[in-house]
Amino acid sequence: xxxxxxxxxxxxxxxxxxxxxxxxxxxxxxxxxxxxxxxxxxxxxxxxxxxxxxxxxxxxxxxxxxxxxxxxxxxxxxxxxxxxxxxxxxxxxxxxxxxxxxxxxxxxxxxxxxxxxxxxxxxxxxxxxxxxxxxxxxxxxxxxxxxxxxxxxxxxxxxxxxxxxxxxxxxxxxxxxxxxxxxxxxxxxxxxxxxxxxxxxxxxxxxxxxxxxxxxxxxxxxxxxxxxxxxxxxxxxxxxxxxxxxxxxxxxxxxxxxxxxxxxxxxxxxxxxxxxxxxxxxxxxxxxxxxxxxxxxxxxxxxxxxxxxxxxxxxxxxxxxxxxxxxxxxxxxxxxxxxxxxxxxxxxxxxxxxxxxxxxxxxxxxxxxxxxxxxxxxxxxxxxxxxxxxxxxxxxxxxxxxxxxxxxxxxxxxxxxxxxxxxxxxxxxxxxxxxxxxxxxx
Numbered sequence: 001x002x003x004x005x006x007x008x009x010x011x012x013x014x015x016x017x018x019x020x021x022x023x024x025x026x027x028x029x030x031x032x033x034x035x036x037x038x039x040x041x042x043x044x045x046x047x048x049x050x051x052x053x054x055x056x057x058x059x060x061x062x063x064x065x066x067x068x069x070x071x072x073x074x075x076x077x078x079x080x081x082x083x084x085x086x087x088x089x090x091x092x093x094x095x096x097x098x099x100x101x102x103x104x105x106x107x108x109x110x111x112x113x114x115x116x117x118x119x120x121x122x123x124x125x126x127x128x129x130x131x132x133x134x135x136x137x138x139x140x141x142x143x144x145x146x147x148x149x150x151x152x153x154x155x156x157x158x159x160x161x162x163x164x165x166x167x168x169x170x171x172x173x174x175x176x177x178x179x180x181x182x183x184x185x186x187x188x189x190x191x192x193x194x195x196x197x198x199x200x201x202x203x204x205x206x207x208x209x210x211x212x213x214x215x216x217x218x219x220x221x222x223x224x225x226x227x228x229x230x231x232x233x234x235x236x237x238x239x240x241x242x243x244x245x246x247x248x249x250x251x252x253x254x255x256x257x258x259x260x261x262x263x264x265x266x267x268x269x270x271x272x273x274x275x276x277x278x279x280x281x282x283x284x285x286x287x288x289x290x291x292x293x294x295x296x297x298x299x300x301x302x303x304x305x306x307x308x309x310x311x312x313x314x315x316x317x318x319x320x321x322x323x324x325x326x327x328x329x330x331x332x333x334x335x336x337x338x339x340x341x342x343x344x345x346x347x348x349x350x351x352x353x354x355x356x357x358x359x360x361x362x363x364x365x366x367x368x369x370x371x372x373x374x375x376x377x378x379x380x381x382x383x384x385x386x387x388x389x390x391x392x393x394x395x396x397x398x399x400x401x402x403x404x405x406x407x408x409x410x411x412x413x414x415x416x417x418x419x420x421x422x423x424x425x426x427x428x429x430x431x432x433x434x435x436x437x438x439x440x441x442x
Contacts, residue, residue, distance in 0.1 A: 006039040023048075023407065024400055031058025034421050034428055036405065045404045047420040047432055052231075052263045052375070055290035056335050057421040063293045066331035067324055074323045079107070080316060086326035093333040094301065097272045099281045104307035106300040107321035111262035111288035112140025114298040115225070117315055118284050119144060121302065122223035122256045125309035130220045132208065132255075134171040136233030136411065139225065139260055148225055151233040152411055167215045171230055172204045172242035175368045175379065205245040218253035223284070228274035231263040234410035235377025235417055237370055243278040256283040256306065262298070263375070266290030267336055267422050270346030270373030277372060293332045297325040341422040348424050349373035355433040356418075363440055365391060376418040377409065387412035398439035404432050 006027055013025075029039045034057055036044045049055065056063060070086060077084040091105050108114055119131060131148065133139070138151040147162040149155055156162070212218050224246055230236035250257040259282035264274035268290060271277055275285075283306055288298035296319075336342055353369060353376055360366040360378075365388060367381035380388045380395070392414045396406050409415050420432070 023396070024405075026400075033057045033059075034424050043403065044400075045420075045428060045432055045435075047418050048405045048407050049419045049421050050294060051289070051407065052268060052419045053289045054294050055266050055268065055422045056293045056332055056341065057423040058294075060293055060332075060335055060423075062335045063328050063331045066327045067295070070324050070327035076319070077323050078318065079321045084323045084326075086323050086330060087321045089330045090321075090326045090333075093330055094299070097333065097337075098285070098301055099275075101281050101303055102285055102301045104302050104304040106302075106307070106315070107326070108298045108300070108317050109296045109319055109322075109325075110140070110298050111260075111286065112142045112145040113317065113320075114262065114286040114288055114300050115139040115148065115260060116142060116144040118258050118286050118300050118302075119148070119223065119225070120315055121284065121300065121306065121310050122258060124311060124314065125306045126222040126254070126256060128220055128222035130165045130167060130216045130222060132167050132169055132211065132216075132221060132224045134226055134230075135168050136171050136173065136230050136236065137225070137227055137260075138232030139227075139262075151230075151409075152413075167211055169208045169211055170204045171226075171233070171236065172238035173230070173234070173236045174239065175236070175370070177201065177203070202241075202245075204242060205249070208246075208249060212249075212253070218255065221253065221255050223256040223258045224250055225258045225260060227260045227264065228278060229264045229269060229372060229375060231375075232409050234379065234415045235371050235375060237372055240278050243275070243280050247280045247282075250283070258282060258284040258286065260286050262286055262288040264372075266332070267342040267345050268373055268375045268419070269371075270342065270349050272336075272342055274372065291332065292325050292329040295322075295325040295328040297322065297329055336422070339423075344424075345373045345422040348420075348426065348429055349376065351426060352376055352418060352429050352433070355430065356436075359433065359437050359440070365440070371418075374418070374420055374422060374424065377415045378418070379410070379415045381414070387414035389413045392416055395436070395439045398442050399435055402435045402439060404435040404439075406436070 010027060027039045028036050030037050034046055036046045074084055108117060133148040136151050139145045139148045141155055144163050146155060147166050150168055228243060247257055259275055261273050265287045284302040286300055291297050356369045356378055360369050365380050366378055368379040371377050380392045382388045389412050392408050396408060399406050407417050409417050
């Protein structure tokens with residue numbers, strides 16, 4: 001059988017659903033480390049990381065070896081029917097890195113599945129119906145997860161009605177904080193600070209308390225669902241007092257705190273989990289993306305006392321905890337620990353942020369540089385202070401033409417996000433920033 005040419009293969013792309021919003025027409029042949037290679041051999045510095053998935057880099061040798069070995073032993077063993085070694089080994093690896101209070105695990109396939117499962121768990125465990133989510137949050141695009149998502153209006157286009165019982169509160173987004181601006185503070189200085197250096201005006205927390213007296217009541221609220229670092233909503237790092245205040249509100253009213261670490265987990269922020277920057281422990285945590293270096297796997301991690309209230313058989317999934325995906329996850333976590341990739345993410349993230357702040361001083365179009373570890377956002381603005389999505393799109397395209405892959409995010413798609421693999425080295429960081437600077441100047 002003749003191998004199809006690249007042109008013949010790309011002809012088949014016309015038959016893919018156009019619902020996938022595309023950033024490029026690159027036909028990738030392979031990936032290695034921080035690079036992707038197209039069918040013509042051109043190399044791209046990949047600072048998209050499969051949207052924060054390939055944290056150990058493309059085709060990390062230890063992950064590939066684990067996948068190959070497991071594929072020859074067992075491809076699938078349904079979790080309702082049998083135990084298998086990779087899943088139990090994964091539990092042991094996770095117990096070594098998550099807060100010890102979170103000691104019960106459920107596995108599924110995607111972040112959206114984990115979020116929907118976590119909400120079901122919270123409602124059953126508390127006997128309450130409502131959920132408080134946050135403006136700008138992204139939790140998935142299945143119906144239940146989409147009801148909790150407000151990072152972009154287009155995700156909700158023509159799909160109503162969505163599941164009810166969701167209330168949106170303001171996130172502590174300092175760069176756009178009206179209270180800070182009214183007080184004469186420099187919002188970019190606040191949002192660019194490390195969490196332990198930043199103070200909060202307290203208004204977002206007051207708004208939640210107001211919501212609990214107007215839109216719903218504490219007795220109705222099962223959970224507060226929050227991203228510790230806003231992902232799709234613009235890579236926003238809240239002040240430490242915001243997340244600690246949420247923990248206090250939940251404790252006061254018997255509400256479960258669910259933290260969505262789907263994008264911020266597994267070393268992305270320079271800690272294994274972003275909550276470590278804020279000194280809180282949630283009741284439930286959802287994980288996915290970086291957990292298995294590219295294989296579909298997600299998890300719900302909760303306090304056992306909560307999991308024990310989940311009615312057996314009321315939730316499940318055919319492929320949850322797939323044997324090959326779990327083997328990849330075990331290899332991923334071991335590689336992160338033994339190769340000190342989390343520490344590298346913190347170190348290289350400091351360099352990346354410093355270099356982007358240097359550029360900010362030269363380009364008035366950069367309104368803000370913010371983030372933790374290797375989860376950095378650069379917000380582009382027009383001369384009159386409005387989101388500049390058109391410029392962001394041109395910059396991303398110019399970077400791609402120069403061999404650097406980047407993505408945008410934020411409600412207006414004017415935030416360029418830098419999310420390289422955690423194996424990235426100093427010269428690759430500097431090269432990416434150089435390309436970005438050239439693209440912005442052009």
